[in-house]
Amino acid sequence: MRAIVGHTYVSLLKLDRSFRDQMTQPIQPKKRRIPRSPHAKLFGTGEHNPIMRCSVIVAHPADEVVGAGCLISKLVDVTVLHVTDGAPCDMEDAKAAGFKELSQYAEARKRECISALAIANVPQDRILGFGVPDHCASNNLAALTKKITTFLQQSGADIVVTHPYEGGHPDHDATAFATHAAVRLMKKNGFRPPALFEMALHPSKDSKAKVPEFLPGTERETTTLLLDDRAMELKQRMFACFESQRESLQVSPVGPEKFRQPVAYDFTTPPHEGKLHYEWFDWAPRKDEWLALARKALADLFPRKAAAG
Numbered sequence: 001m002r003a004i005v006g007h008t009y010v011s012l013l014k015l016d017r018s019f020r021d022q023m024t025q026p027i028q029p030k031k032r033r034i035p036r037s038p039h040a041k042l043f044g045t046g047e048h049n050p051i052m053r054c055s056v057i058v059a060h061p062a063d064e065v066v067g068a069g070c071l072i073s074k075l076v077d078v079t080v081l082h083v084t085d086g087a088p089c090d091m092e093d094a095k096a097a098g099f100k101e102l103s104q105y106a107e108a109r110k111r112e113c114i115s116a117l118a119i120a121n122v123p124q125d126r127i128l129g130f131g132v133p134d135h136c137a138s139n140n141l142a143a144l145t146k147k148i149t150t151f152l153q154q155s156g157a158d159i160v161v162t163h164p165y166e167g168g169h170p171d172h173d174a175t176a177f178a179t180h181a182a183v184r185l186m187k188k189n190g191f192r193p194p195a196l197f198e199m200a201l202h203p204s205k206d207s208k209a210k211v212p213e214f215l216p217g218t219e220r221e222t223t224t225l226l227l228d229d230r231a232m233e234l235k236q237r238m239f240a241c242f243e244s245q246r247e248s249l250q251v252s253p254v255g256p257e258k259f260r261q262p263v264a265y266d267f268t269t270p271p272h273e274g275k276l277h278y279e280w281f282d283w284a285p286r287k288d289e290w291l292a293l294a295r296k297a298l299a300d301l302f303p304r305k306a307a308a309g
Helices: 017-023 038-043 063-074 092-096 102-119 137-155 170-188 229-240 243-250 287-301 303-308
Strands: 053-058 077-088 127-134 159-162 195-199 223-225 257-260
Touching: 038 159, 038 195, 038 223, 053 063, 053 137, 053 170, 063 077, 063 102, 063 195, 063 229, 063 257, 077 092, 077 102, 077 137, 077 170, 092 102, 102 127, 102 229, 102 243, 127 137, 137 170, 137 287, 159 170, 170 195, 170 287, 287 303
Parallel strands: 053 077, 053 159, 077 127, 159 195
Antiparallel strands: 195 257, 223 257
């Protein structure tokens, strides 16, 4: 018997000729399963797209619907996490929506999200929230990071979709900070971290609309989901669930939805030069204030690295 491992033919001697002829037919090599990239897993379709776990981590209730509602509707195993309750402490938004109590406004926003995400087939028990007051996500970034780390370990997410660090909204940047820092903590402690993607979303300059676009900055490859008539109708039904946000969503584009993979952000420096987008808002912190909070959190979370720096 003589076998040549590197070829697709095997020669056998002293065997029945017909049997030998059969055995010398080309051996079909086994098809190797090519690992799919995180991008292919998130945006792939059909039977070639295996079921994977996705977590969408956003700053406010409704952010995930405006920025990724149609994508979420196509995912089989998805969990949505809201960092804040969507109810600023100054009561201005609550009163404008017809609520006398802040807690009532926060509860209404929660119910609206449950109804909207049900249209995308996300069950209520897959919608979670930390209950941080709106506009306050930056106040304790280290604690927020640890909460998100625990959430990611428990959810077993393969992919996470969250906000970019671009100076669009301080709560968005806080959510980006905490999610990226959570991934670093997971790596540091020997856990397999999820792949990160970011969705396009920021408030308009007058703060009236939610804009599903990335702010100008470093140009990177972007995946754009164009909405057909069916997707537009689905997302409009999701928008209609947000009665308390009706004025804002009436002037917010329904689509398209845009996503990209993030760079390795340096949260100790501004996301870009010049005035940040959120510095147009009277209620928002100045960038130096936000950066001071980020540096303090990094020193708490990664003390050796901070000391070395």
